[in-house]
Amino acid sequence: MTDLGITLPGTGRRRLWRAAADRSANIVPVLTVAALVIAIWYLGAFILNSPQAIEQLNRQGIASPTTSQVLTEAFGQRRPVLPTPDQVLVEIVTSSTERPVGNVRNLLTHAIATAQSTLAGFVLGTILGMTLAIGMAALRPLERGVLPWIVASQTVPILAIAPMVVVVLGNLGFTGLLPKAVISMYLCFFPVAIGMTKGLRSADPLHMDLMHSYDASPLQVFLKLRLPTSLPYLFASLKVAIAAALVGAIVGELPTGGQAGLGTRLLAGSYYGQTTQIWAALIAASVLSALLVQAVALVERIAIGRSGGVR
Amino acid sequence: MTRSLVSRGLDLAGGGLLLAALLLPLTDTGRGMWVMDAGLPAGVMLLALIPFISAARRPQGSTARGPLVLVGALLGAVATIAALRTGAVAFGTAGPGFTLAGIAVMLAATRGITLVARLPEASAAARILPPAALGLTLLYAWEAGCIGFGVPPVLLPPPSAIGSAFVDGLPVLWADFIQTVWKGALRGYLIGCTAGILLGVAADRVAFLRRGLLPVANLMSAAPIVGIAPIMVMWFGFDWPSKAAVVVVTTLFPMLVNTLAGLSATTRQELDLMRSYGAGHLTTLIVARLPNALPFLFNGLKISATLALIAAIVAEFFGTPVVGMGFRISTEVARMNVDVVWATILVAALAGSGTYGLLSAIERRLTFWHPAMRGR
Secondary structure, three states: OOOOOOOOOOOHHHHHHHHHHHHHOOHHHHHHHHHHHHHHHHHHHHHHHHHHHHHHHHHOOOOOOOHHHHHHHHOOOOOOOOOOHHHHHHHHHHHHHOOOEOEOOOHHHHHHHHHHHHHHHHHHHHHHHHHHHHHHHHOHHHHHHHHHHHHHHOOOOHHHHHHHHHHHHHHOOOOOHHHHHHHHHHHHHHHHHHHHHHHHOOOOHHHHHHHHHOOOOHHHHHHHHHHHHHHHHHHHHHHHHHHHHHHHHHHHHOOOOOOOOHHHHHHHHHHOOOHHHHHHHHHHHHHHHHHHHHHHHHHHHHHHHHOOOOO | OOOOHHHHHHHHHHHHHHHHHHOOOOEOOOOOOHHHHOHHHHHHHHHHHHHHHHHHHOOOOOOOHHHHHHHHHHHHHHHHHHHHHOOOOOOOOEOHHHHHHHHHHHHHHHHHHHHHHOOOOOOHHHHHHHHHHHHHHHHHHHHHHHHHOOOOOOOOOOHHHHHHHHHHOHHHHHHHHHHHHHHHHHHHHHHHHHHHHHHHHHHHHOHHHHHHHHHHHHHHHHOOHHHHHHHHHHHHOOOHHHHHHHHHHHHHHHHHHHHHHHHOOOOHHHHHHHHHOOOOHHHHHHHHHHHHHHHHHHHHHHHHHHHHHHHHHHHHHHOOOOOOHHHHHHHHHHOOOHHHHHHHHHHHHHHHHHHHHHHHHHHHHHOOOOHHHOOO
C-alpha cells in the first residue's frame, strides 16, 4: 500500500530510505497473514471437497478410504466446491497462455476488455466529477442546491440496474464499450466530486491572505492556490473511483452474454459450475484492481512532485 | 435600497417567458394561442405572473424574493402539468408554447434557488428549500419532457407511471423488500460490521496483526467482491443466506479499515491523561479511544450500508427464489415492464436514503462534540 498517511521528517533521499524501511517492516507480517489465508484456504478446500471426494472413492470401490487418499482426491477434483490455490494458479496460467490473446477462451482477453471499459468510464466520471466540483466552487450558491442531490444520486443502486441500462442502451443501438462505461462513470463521478469539492475548500487561510496581498484575481487564486491544494484530496478520491469503476464494468458485463469481459467469465463459470474458472476470474479482477490503484498512485507521485507539493 | 435593472429583470425573466409562452400554440397542431387549446391551465399560468412581479418590486434585501420566484415557478409547473393531465397535450405533441413554458419554469426555479441560497445559513428555508426545489424541478422536467416529447416508456417512463406502478405493486414490492433488505442485506450488514469492528479492535491490540492485516484489508476494500456472489450461491443455496454471506464479506473490510483509522485518532495528551489515572488498556479503549473513533466508525457504517444494499441486490442476479429486488429487476426488464423496475429502484433508493439518514441522525446524537458537527 502506498499511502498510510505517514509523513516522515527529513528530505529527499533520506526520506525515501526511511519510507522503504517502513514498507519493508510490513513485509514479514503481510507474508504471515498471506500464508495464514492460504493455509485456511487449503483447509477449507479439504473440508468442503471431502464429501464429494469420498463419494467418488466409494464409486471406485474403495469403501473406507484413508485420510491421505481423501486428501489427494479432494485436492484434485475436476469441479471442486472450493478449488485449491494451486488449481486456481494453474487455471490462470493455462487460460492466459494456452490460446493467443484475442481468443474468447483466453483470460487476458477478458481482462483487457474489462480494463478498457473501466478506464473509459473512469475518464468520463473524473471529467464529470471535476466539472461539478469546480462549478460548485465557482458558484457557491449552487452548491447548497446541488450537493444534496449528488449525495442522493448514489442511493440509486446503479449496479442493481446496470443490466437494465445495458439492455436498454443495447436496444437503442449502443453496444460494446459505451453502456459499461456509462455505469462506471456513474460510480466514479461521486467520490471525485466530493473529494475535489473538499480539496478546493481546503486552502490555508494564510495562503489566501498572501494571494490577496498580491492582488491576485479569483482565477489566479484558483489556478495557483486552490487547484494545487486540492490535488492530494483529488487523488485519494481517484483511487476509490477507479476501484468503483472496475466493479461497475464487471457488473455491466453480466447481461451481455457471450461478449468479452471478466463479468461474462464469472457468469459463464457460475452457469456451468466451473468453480476454478470463477476463482481465476475473481483473482484476475482483484489483481487488475490493485494494478489500477497503483497506476493512479504513480500518477499522483508525479503530479504532486511537479506541483511542488511535499510527499 | 435601489436595485439595478438587471437584478429586477432577472427576477421577472421567468414570468416574462411564461407570458410569451401563453401567446404561442400549446401543441404542434395547435390553433395559434395557448388559451384556445387549454383555458384553465392558461388561467393558472396568468396567476403565476403575480409572484414574479411582486418579487421584482421588492427591495434588494428582501428575504421574500427567492420564495416568491419559486412560487411563480411552481404555478407555471402546475399549469403545464395540468395541460398534460387534461389531455390538451397528448403524448408527444408538445408545441412551442409548451416547450417555452417548460424552459421558463426551469429558469425561474434556478433563479429562485440561487436567491434562497444567498439567505443566511441559519434559516431553515435556506437549508431545505434549495435541494427540495431542485428535486421538484428535476421531477418536473422528467415528467413534462417524457410525455410532451413522447419519450418511449421502455426507455424512460415518466415519474407518474413509476408512482402508479409503485402503488399498484406495493404488496409485491414489500415482499421483495423483506427478502432482500430485511433478510439478506441487514443480517449480513450486522454480522459484517460487528466482525469488522472486533477484528479492528483485535488488530489494534496486536501490532503484528495490524501490520499484516491493513495492507490486505486495503487491497480487499478495492477488490470487486461482488464477484464472489456465484460462489456463495453455490455454497449457501438460492435463498437469503447466500446474499447475507456476500454482504458480510463486502462490509467487513471497509469497517476494519475505518476502525483501525478511528482507534488511532486519540491524541497523545488524552492517552497520557488516561495513563496518569492508572487506566489499563481496556479502560483506555472504552473511555477514550472508542468514543474518539466514533466519527470514523460512522463513516464506515454509512459506506457499508450502501455497499450492503447493492451487494444483496447484485448477488440475486446469480440465483434467487422467485422473490427479491434483484429477481424483480432482472425478470421485469426481460418482460419490458420498465415502470416496475423503476418502482423497485425507488424502493432501493428510499431504503438507502432512509438508512443513511438514520445513521446520520444517530451520529449527530453521539458525536455532537466533534468539530465537523458543531454549528449545526
